[in-house]
Amino acid sequence: MGQYGALPDTLIREMIAGGFIINTQGVPSPASLDVHLSGECYRIKGSFLPKKGEEVYTLAKELGARKYDISNPLTVGETYLVAIEEEFTLPTSVYGYVNPKSSTGRNDVHVRIVADGVPGFDSLEPGGYAGRAWALINPNSYPVVMPPGLAVSQIRFFNRDTRLSELEIALANTKDNPFLCYPNGDPILHEHLTTSQHGGSLILTVDLSREVVGYAARRTQEVFDFGAAKGSVDWRDFFDEVRVRKEVFEAERDRFYILSTGQCLRVRPEFACEAVDLDSRSGDFRAHYAGFIDPGWGYGKNGEGRGRTITLEVRSSERRLCFRHGQPIARFRFERMCALPEVHYDLLDTSNYRVQSGPRLSKHFKVD
Numbered sequence: 001m002g003q004y005g006a007l008p009d010t011l012i013r014e015m016i017a018g019g020f021i022i023n024t025q026g027v028p029s030p031a032s033l034d035v036h037l038s039g040e041c042y043r044i045k046g047s048f049l050p051k052k053g054e055e056v057y058t059l060a061k062e063l064g065a066r067k068y069d070i071s072n073p074l075t076v077g078e079t080y081l082v083a084i085e086e087e088f089t090l091p092t093s094v095y096g097y098v099n100p101k102s103s104t105g106r107n108d109v110h111v112r113i114v115a116d117g118v119p120g121f122d123s124l125e126p127g128g129y130a131g132r133a134w135a136l137i138n139p140n141s142y143p144v145v146m147p148p149g150l151a152v153s154q155i156r157f158f159n160r161d162t163r164l165s166e167l168e169i170a171l172a173n174t175k176d177n178p179f180l181c182y183p184n185g186d187p188i189l190h191e192h193l194t195t196s197q198h199g200g201s202l203i204l205t206v207d208l209s210r211e212v213v214g215y216a217a218r219r220t221q222e223v224f225d226f227g228a229a230k231g232s233v234d235w236r237d238f239f240d241e242v243r244v245r246k247e248v249f250e251a252e253r254d255r256f257y258i259l260s261t262g263q264c265l266r267v268r269p270e271f272a273c274e275a276v277d278l279d280s281r282s283g284d285f286r287a288h289y290a291g292f293i294d295p296g297w298g299y300g301k302n303g304e305g306r307g308r309t310i311t312l313e314v315r316s317s318e319r320r321l322c323f324r325h326g327q328p329i330a331r332f333r334f335e336r337m338c339a340l341p342e343v344h345y346d347l348l349d350t351s352n353y354r355v356q357s358g359p360r361l362s363k364h365f366k367v368d
Contacts, residue, residue, distance in 0.1 A: 003159075003338055003339075004159055004160035004162055004336070004338050005158065005159070005160060005162035005335060005336035005337050005338040006031050006156055006157070006158055006162070006272045006335055006336070006337050006338065007031070007094070007156075007157040007158065007159065007337075007338060007339075008030060008031055008295075008337055008338070008339050008340060008341040008342065009028040009029065009030055009031070009341045009342050009343065010339065010341070010342050011157075011338070011339065012028040012032075012033050012157060013028055015090075015091070015094070015157070016028075016033075019089070020088065020089055020090055020091060020094075021033070021086055021087075021088055021089075021090075022086070022087050022089075023085045023086050023087055024036075024085070024086045025085070025149070026086075026151065029154065029294055029345075029348075030269075030294045030295045030296060030341035030342075030343060030344050030345055030348075031156060031272045031294055031295050031337060031341060032099075032154040032155060032156045032292060032294065033086075033154065033155050033157075034101070034151035034153070034154050035084045035085070035086050035098070035113075035133065035135075035151065035152070035153050035154065035155055036084065036085045036086065036148075036149050036150060036151050036152070037070070037082050037083075037084065037085070037135060037146060037147075037148055037149065037150045037152055038082065038083040038084065038085045038148055039070055039148040040070075040082065040083040041067070041068045041069070041070035041080055041081070041082045041083075042060060042065035042066060042067055042068055042080065042081045042082075043065070043066050043068040043078060043079070043080055043081075044060055044063060044064070044065045044066075044079050044080065044081050045063060045064055045079070046079050047079060047112065047136050047138070048060075048063060048114070049114060049118075049119050049120065049121065050114065050115075050116065050117060050118065050119065051117075051119055052117050052119060053117050054116070054117060055116045055117070055131075056081075056114050056115065056116055056132070056134045057083075057132075057134075060081055060134075065081060068080060070082065070146065070147070070148060071145070071147070072145075073143040073144060073145050073223045074137060074139050074143060074144050074145070074146060075139065075143045076139050076140060076141065076142065076143060076219075078138075078139075079136060079137070079138050080136070080137040080138075081134055081135070081136055081137075082134065082135045082137060082146075083132065083134055083135075084113070084132065084133040084134060084135055085149075086133070087131070087132055087133075088124060088129055088130065088131065088133070089130045090124065090127065090128055090129045090130070090157075091127070091128065092127050092128035093127050093128075093159050094127055094128070094157050094158070094159055095123075095124060095125035095126055095127045095128075095129065095157070095158055095159075096123070096124035096125065096129065096155045096156060096157050096158070097122060097123055097124075097125075097155070097156050097158070098113040098122040098123070098124070098133075098153050098154065098155045098156075099122065099153060099154055099156070099274070099290060099291045099292040100152065100153050100154075100289050100290045100291075101151055101152055101153060101154055101290055102290045102311070102362070103226070103362040103363055103364065104152050104153070104226075104289070104290060105288070105289030105290035105313045106258060106290070106311065106313060106360075106361060106362040107141075107142075107144065107224060107226075107238075107362055108139070108140045108141040108142075108217050108256040108289075108313070108315075109137060109138070109139050109140065109144055109146075109152075110137070110138040110139075110140060110289065111135050111136065111137050111138075111152050111153055112135070112136045113133050113134065113135055113136070113153055113155075114133070114134050114136060115129065115131060115132070115133045115134070116131035116132060117131070121136075122153075124155070127159075135152055135153065137152075140256060140315075141217035141218070141219060141220075141238075141256050142217070142218070142219070142220050142221070142222055142223070142224055142238055143221065143222075143223045143224070144223065144224045144225070144226060145223060145224070145225040145226060145227065146226050147226065147227045150226050150227070154292060156272070156292060158335075159338060160338075161335075162335050162336035162338075163200050163333055163334065163335045164200050164271075164333075164334045164335065164336070165200050166200055168200075169193075169200065169201075169202065169334065170190050170193075173189070173190050173193065174187075175187050175189060177268065177303070178266060178307075179193075179202060179265070179266055179267075179268075179334070180193065180202060180204070180263045180264065180265060180266065180307060181263070181264045181266060181298075181306040181307040182263065182264070183262070183263075183264060183309075185306035188263065200333055200334070201276065201331045201332055201333040201334070202331070202332050202334075203278075203328045203330070203331055204261040204262070204263050204265070204310065204328075204329065204330045204331075204332060205261065205262045205263065205325075205326045205327055205328055205329060206249075206259055206260070206261065206262065206312070206323050206325065206326070206327055206329040207259070207260050207261060207262035207309070207325065207358070208244055208247045208248070208249050208323065208324070208325035208326075209247060209262070209325055210260075210358060211243065212241050212242065212243060212359075213242050213243065213244055213249060213259060213260070213359065214241075214242040214249075214257055214258045214259040214260065214312075214359040215235070215239040215240065215241060215242060215257065215258040215359060215361060216239060216240045216241075216242050216255060216256070216257050216258075217238065217239055217255065217256040217257070217258075218237075218238055218239060218240060220237070220238065222237050222238065224238060224364075226364070228364045229364075230363045230364060231363070231364070231365070231366050231367070232364065232366065233364045233365050233366065234365070234366060235361055235365040235366065238365075239258070239361065239365075242257065242259075247324060247325035248322055248323070248324050248325075249322070249323045249324075250320055250321070250322050250323075251285065251314065251316040251318075251320070251321045251322075251323060252316070252320060253316055253317060253318060253319050253320065253321075254315065254316075254317070255315070255316075256313070256314070256315050257312075257313075257314040257315070258311060258312070258313065258314075258359045258360070258361060259311075259312040259314050259323075259329070259359055260309050260310070260311055260312060260358045260359040260360075261309050261310045261312065261329070261330060262309075262325075262326060263307070263309070264298060264306060264307025264308050264309055265293065265297060265298055265307050265308060265309070265310050265332065266297070266298040266299055266305060266306065266307035266308075267293055267294070267295055267296060267297040267298060267299060267334075267345070268295070268296075268299055268303075269295045269296050269299060269337070269340050269341060269344040270295070270336065270337055270340060271295060271334045271335065271336060271337060272292070272293070272294065272295050272334070272335050272337060273292075273293040273297070273332050273333065273334050273335075274291050274292050274293065274332070274333050274335070275287070275288035275291035275292075275293070275310070275330055275331065275332055275333075276291065276331050276332070276333050277331070278328065278329070278330065278331050282328055282329075283316070283318065283321055284316065284317045284318045284321075285314060285315060285316040285317065285318065285321060286313075286314065286315050286317075287312045287313070287314050287329050287330045288310075288312060288313055288330055289313045290313065293310070293332070293345075294344070294345040295337060295340075295341050295344045295345060296341070296344025296345035296346045296347065297345045297346070298346070299344060299345070299346050300346055301346055301347055305346060308357070309357055309358060310330065310332075311359055311360045312329060312330060312359075314329070
């Protein structure tokens with residue numbers, strides 16, 4: 001392993017012990033740290049970004065932010081600004097990027113992080129960031145309760161950009177150690193990989209071959225509580241099943257869907273992975289809100305794993321977009337770890353999505 005790339009759990013723990021990250025209640029995942037909501041919440045007119053030198057809180061007050069009791073439901077069509085509990089004084093060589101948690105994305109809650117003086121979403125950069133971070137929260141399908149202490153996003157730390165090039169992917173993808181597998185476990189060899197989209201990433205396609213290909217969020221006034229116990233919520237209160245004919249699916253504009261990839265992604269422990277946007281020429285839609293995949297996903301305890309499908313969080317901005325089975329729908333980019341994690345994803349006992357095949361709702365819902 002090199003000394004540059006994404007920081008693993010061991011180095012994140014060292015940063016916590018060294019006081020570079022304070023007020024955290026999280027235990028690092030293989031290559032990320034959960035960030036949690038505080039009780040400080042404001043209702044605002046819409047999302048915004050600070051300029052360099054501007055504090056988020058000061059700007060929010062100038063834009064008319066009003067105090068809001070976070071114990072009340074967050075409603076569809078409103079935007080909320082909630083302070084993150086964790087505070088950061090990062091080493092000068094370290095910067096961070098943030099992704100929503102899977103359970104956040106799978107309930108169609110759009111969460112983006114803003115930070116003091118950082119003119120970009122989901123970013124703590126350049127290196128050496130010092131300050132607070134805030135969550136911009138937009139429920140899109142149904143009202144939600146998001147209690148203080150809830151982990152809504154996860155931050156990844158880097159000391160250099162080590163994203164793989166197309167050539168590096170080709171050299172690293174072997175029959176015995178593939179990045180992708182077919183559902184039957186056979187490796188997808190390089191000549192059958194799609195590595196376009198400006199190199200350094202793999203294209204996965206949508207699976208519409210199942211009896212139930214996914215779920216469509218209901219536009220309901222029923223309140224979803226993120227504090228609900230695992231497996232305690234009836235999915236029928238919030239979602240409808242999606243069934244298709246002739247392996248064609250018609251997505252309505254601005255409706256939220258849970259679908260699945262047709263390939264199984266396998267992330268070796270020396271890599272991390274992130275879902276990134278497809279080229280707009282593939283269609284005006286978004287396929288993944290919670291885009292980070294930990295080292296060891298689908299790897300198995302000792303490399304025997306044959307990958308795992310990826311749940312897609314899909315929203316189309318076209319009037320009506322027809323997806324066909326096997327159509328490109330998501331792009332995944334790999335990056336090197338600067339060191340191996342102490343415990344990779346498939347060794348975790350706490351994972352909610354380690355056993356995942358096909359479209360999967362968040363952990364809160366009862367599975368039939």
